[in-house]
Amino acid sequence: MTINILSEDLINKIAAGEVVERPASVVKELIENALDAGATSIYVDIKNSGQDLIKIADNGKGMTEEDARKSILRHATSKIKHTEDLFSIETLGFRGEALASIAAISLFSLITKQKDQLEGFNLVLEGGHVISEGEVGCDEGTIIEIRNLFFNTPVRKKFLKTDAVELRHIIDVVTHYALLHEDVDFKLTHENHELLNAPSMENQRSNVASIYGVSIAKELLEIDYEDDLVRIEGLVCKPLNSRNDKTQQVFFVNNRWVRSKELTDAVYEGYKSRLFVNKHPIFVLSLTLNPQNVDVNVHPQKMEIKIDQIDEVRKALTQSVVKILEKHNLIPLIDLESEALTMGAQVRKTYTFEPSAQTTLKVEESTAFYSDDSFSSNSNSYSESYDGGSYVTPEEEVIEKGNYGKISESVKEIEQVVEKLPQMKIFGQVHKTFFVAETEGGVLFIDQHAAHERVMYEKFMKQFKDASVDVQELLQGGVLELTAAEKVLVEENIEELARMGFDVEPFGSNTFILKSVPSVFGRLQPRDLFHVVLHELVVGRNTLQELKELIITRMACRSAVMAGDELTINEMTKILSDLQKTDFPYTCPHGRPTMIKTEAFELEKKFKRCG
Ligand SMILES: Nc1ncnc2c1ncn2[C@@H]1O[C@H](COP(=O)(O)OP(=O)(O)OP(=O)(O)O)[C@@H](O)[C@H]1O
Ligand SMILES: [Mg+2]
Structure with a gap:
């Protein structure tokens, strides 16, 4: 056996594999760097779902030439210095490896300038090696451009999902950070189309309105809670406005977008028995804890965290949700029995005879x-x-x-x-x-x-196969207010949707008009029917072509006569x-x-x- 000491090149590639799972990971790291640099405007420009170009321009504090050269080295960071710093992280980055990892697997260009400098500095690397550098004229801040991502890691490239899926991951990242930072101006463009424009806003609700739409934002309830351990701020929806999917649920802990089953469960606990089966709340919640109580060094992607005294934090979270819902006393409680009924499978129905x-x-x-x-x-x-x-x-x-x-x-x-x-x-x-x-x-x-489901399914399938879907024209076309991710999906699938009987027309920014729906499923409200389709596209993370069968089944299911x-x-x-x-x-x-x-x-x- 011979033990080899790995080259710096190889080490960087291995680390890159952990940090950069997909184009959206690059976007996340670069946005986090821009936020750490105090930027108030962050513009993201994407080509070919991130495979051809990811460009992020910020107006943060920039770097000196010397720092710029260091920034692309492994274990180079301005954010921590001593061991004890690791146990009280207040910045989003701290590992000092994101730029090195990204640069190792792409064609990488960095342009940066600080306030008091006359000229900016440009550094270009290919596969982690500097290929050119020099002075450039530019504004204060930093512009990073990534091209040919994964060019030298073909296996990773092969594992990327479809362009649409990768783009949706990118939209998620930008949307989530935009949701948290109402004071930062975020823009996302793809192939010169603007997908998200969230200018800086006065308050969180207006900010959410610019991202999720006014109709959602105006119905949200505001949480503002504080005890010795945690501060909880943000917005949650009324049970009635909950959705069929979990795409509009975001947590931030100390300004970091995190995934946490424990926190999510705590929110659901707060909604317990107020939420209809298969419905999911919308929430944008930001928790602030003493950084010493949060371990962010769990995974290279920094989305998982460990919270000290998590049980107390969860309790506080559940309680603040319960309180806000009670205060608005929104929906009568569903009694346990009827909930059990709809929960289905294992629960035995108790039939009572009702003279009807x-x-x-x-x-x-x-x-x-x-x-x-x-x-x-x-x-x-x-x-x-x-x-x-x-x-x-x-x-x-x-x-x-x-x-x-x-x-x-x-x-x-x-x-x-x-x-x-x-x-x-x-x-x-x-x-x-x-x-x-x-x-x-x-x-x-x-x-x-x-029985009814089968009938509608086949009727529609037949019409669909014969390209002769009967449609119900909506005289007063329904207005659809969509999120950026939904908008992309609709635009991408507009022709296929039309083939299915959904005539959708853009109506400025994120709004669309629904002009027709397939008439077979006429029992459902047109907009609800459309949302059945949209839901499958959003959660299915696949193309409409691939999901067609499933979507048609779902539409049949939703519009069929129900038990009862x-x-x-x-x-x-x-x-x-x-x-x-x-x-x-x-x-x-x-x-x-x-x-x-x-x-x-x-x-x-x-x-x-x-x-
Ligand atoms: N947009 C930017 N504006 C100003 N400085 C930046 C920017 N991006 C990176 N830097 C500097 O480059 C350093 C290295 O960035 P990099 O993302 O590799 O590491 P990090 O953010 O410190 O830690 P992590 O690997 O956890 O992200 C940062 O510590 C910061 O000083
Ligand atoms: Mg970083």
């Missing part, structure tokens, strides 16, 4: 449908014929007074070919959730939601006859069954009529 409108209202209807009372209840051969009743057949939605035997034969013929649903006679709804129908040999239970929706026999019949026409009526698009059958002989057994 259906019992009275549908009597008339039932008589219309089941006009014949010659239903032979004493027949003990369930597959034999009886008269009367309404059937759902492939050809006709309702056959009054059908002859079971005859229909049965014709249906059987068809069944052999297309394997569709058996004919059935619908009796009604159970617990506003299942249809019950008599069928040959037993009873069918149909899950109304699953009361339906008339007509409506049930319609859903079933539509289901009959689908290619695969037996499961919903997620693969759950649409119907199950209880054999009559099972009933016989239970009633001890046989055996």
